[in-house]
Amino acid sequence: GQQVMQIPQYQHVQEGEDFTTYCNSSTTLSNIQWYKQRPGGHPVFLIQLVKSGEVKKQKRLTFQFGEAKKNSSLHITATQTTDVGTYFCAVIAGGTSYGKLTFGQGTILTVHP
Amino acid sequence: KAGVTQTPRYLIKTRGQQVTLSCSPISGHRSVSWYQQTPGQGLQFLFEYFSETQRNKGNFPGRFSGRQFSNSRSEMNVSTLELGDSALYLCASTTEYSNYGYTFGSGTRLTVV
Numbered sequence: 001g002q003q004v005m006q007i008p009q010y011q012h013v014q015e016g017e018d019f020t021t022y023c024n025s026s027t028t029l030s031n032i033q034w035y036k037q038r039p040g041g042h043p044v045f046l047i048q049l050v051k052s053g054e055v056k057k058q059k060r061l062t063f064q065f066g067e068a069k070k071n072s073s074l075h076i077t078a079t080q081t082t083d084v085g086t087y088f089c090a091v092i093a094g095g096t097s098y099g100k101l102t103f104g105q106g107t108i109l110t111v112h113p
Numbered sequence: 114k115a116g117v118t119q120t121p122r123y124l125i126k127t128r129g130q131q132v133t134l135s136c137s138p139i140s141g142h143r144s145v146s147w148y149q150q151t152p153g154q155g156l157q158f159l160f161e162y163f164s165e166t167q168r169n170k171g172n173f174p175g176r177f178s179g180r181q182f183s184n185s186r187s188e189m190n191v192s193t194l195e196l197g198d199s200a201l202y203l204c205a206s207t208t209e210y211s212n213y214g215y216t217f218g219s220g221t222r223l224t225v226v
Contacts, residue, residue: 099161
């Protein structure tokens with residue numbers, strides 16, 4: 001089945017530094033979604049990317065979908081302590097993969113004040 | 114609007130027992146998916162229901178089953194519990210299409226002793 005590799009597994013930053021997590025696939029993706037899970041919480045949907053080369057911004061968060069639709073990234077500018085959590089990318093294979101999100105391993109972000 | 118509601122929040126069971134978890138999706142969401150989250154395996158897809166029909170199933174043994182009712186509420190059942198079934202079980206709902214992302218419930222933390 002479709003798999004996505006997410007790196008890095010952990011990222012420790014000082015408050016104010018930037019952060020980036022990457023998701024890579026060996027196959028072309030139809031779309032990719034990003035979720036954030038706070039410690040002790042549940043995944044919360046952030047965004048979906050569908051188009052080749054798509055770039056979307058949400059305040060300090062910038063999401064990109066690669067031109068070949070095989071990779072994606074999430075970049076946070078000037079991290080804050082509220083950004084702490086695990087960031088997951090997730091994909092749905094096409095065809096009959098209804099409701100089946102395949103998640104990356106996640107990147108655990110810690111922010112030191 | 115109300116979010117996805119999962120009950121119970123915490124559960125402790127003994128090996129060999131069975132357990133039933135409940136999920137009430139967001140009103141109007143007809144697709145309900147279930148995921149198992151563990152530190153070692155991450156987020157893994159269990160199954161997805163739409164209009165009372167299971168459309169997709171993950172790679173879990175037959176001890177894991179589910180169903181969906183006409184009001185879109187869903188239940189999952191795990192029979193003959195094993196220690197390795199200890200996990201956070203998450204339910205997620207969405208509209209017929211996943212373009213708007215999945216809304217996750219707070220999960221049921223199952224501990225098997």
